[in-house]
Amino acid sequence: MTGLFFILLFWLAGNALSALTGGYVSGNIIGMVLLFASLCLGWVRPETVRPAARFLLGAMALFFVPYGVGLMDSYHVIADNLWAIVVSGILSTLVVLLITGRTFQSLDRRSRFKRIQHLRRHD
Incomplete structure (x- = not known):
């Protein structure tokens, strides 16, 4: 649940930043970059996000x-x-x-x- 919270939090932050900057870059992309940066900087542990990410990747066909x-x-x-x-x-x-x-x-x-x-x- 914590991993899903972080994924959705960065998705929401990315969409908010996209809206504030005029929407030149998709909020999904900004959120993904923010999540990647926080993982690299150690603000979020990969073990926390991994189970939710694997679940979402496994269900990716449904998103299409x-x-x-x-x-x-x-x-x-x-x-x-x-x-x-x-x-x-x-x-x-x-x-x-x-x-x-x-x-x-x-x-x-x-x-x-x-x-x-x-x-x-x-x-």
Whole structure:
């Protein structure tokens, strides 16, 4: 029960902070970051939250039922815009892959360059 209290407390705090800041970031995300920070800082013990978290993860499939029903209810809207959805999904995936790949290559190149400089200084 204590673990569920902490999870709901941070969820509520995240939603309150989201509302106070204009809702630019979802309250769920803010609450999750706050809970993670409190676990890292030792304010909340992981043993306290673990049983409730495992229970919620085990029941996660139930949380997707409303979204599935909403998709089935909006089938005609999805069917009318299917090409736009497919094209935007493919293009956004390609853009993310390209940017991620270029970022990794750049960071890897910098890392290798620093490693070579470090080895040259110690020789």
